[in-house]
Amino acid sequence: KCLLELEAEIRENPGPKAYSSWDSTIDKFWRQRKLENYVPFRNYGEHGGKPNLEHYKNGLSKTHRADVLYGKLAFMPLYIDAEKNYQLQFLLVRLKARLKGIARLAVGKYLRKPILQNSSSPQRLLRFAISRQFTFTP
Known part of the structure; x- marks a missing residue:
């Protein structure tokens, strides 16, 4: 459920075609919802950049x-x-x-x-x- 909330926030701002650093802010997102994150932020994705x-x-x-x-x-x-x-x-x-x-x-x-x-x-x-x-x- 919370991941769907995060996805909706990202879809709204900055939008699906814009760069988003969601993987570096996900810990804060979890903590605001009283959840624990066991996966280091580096393992959520990659931006595909140089x-x-x-x-x-x-x-x-x-x-x-x-x-x-x-x-x-x-x-x-x-x-x-x-x-x-x-x-x-x-x-x-x-x-x-x-x-x-x-x-x-x-x-x-x-x-x-x-x-x-x-x-x-x-x-x-x-x-x-x-x-x-x-x-x-x-």
Whole structure:
């Protein structure tokens, strides 16, 4: 229900054809509704843009790629060069993102140890965190 509220807000402002940084504000959205968020904001999506040097200067990686995509993309991301073998480029970017996601899970950066330890249902959280890595998008 809350995700539908968020989607409606984004659809209204800034609109479906405009850029939205919804993934970086979702924690605030959850907290305003007294909900907890177990998924780090970096894993909600990607903007499809080119590397951001501002991120790099602040200790983050230049690229922001979702480790798992849950649906077909509406457009080819800007980081893919349409002049070259775009399908291979896309496959390699997705593979790197997936491997990085698996590594983040393995070292406790996706599902953090304190969250797992303090959860009333740690098995469910762990099952979700692992099973999402076995989803594939056409």
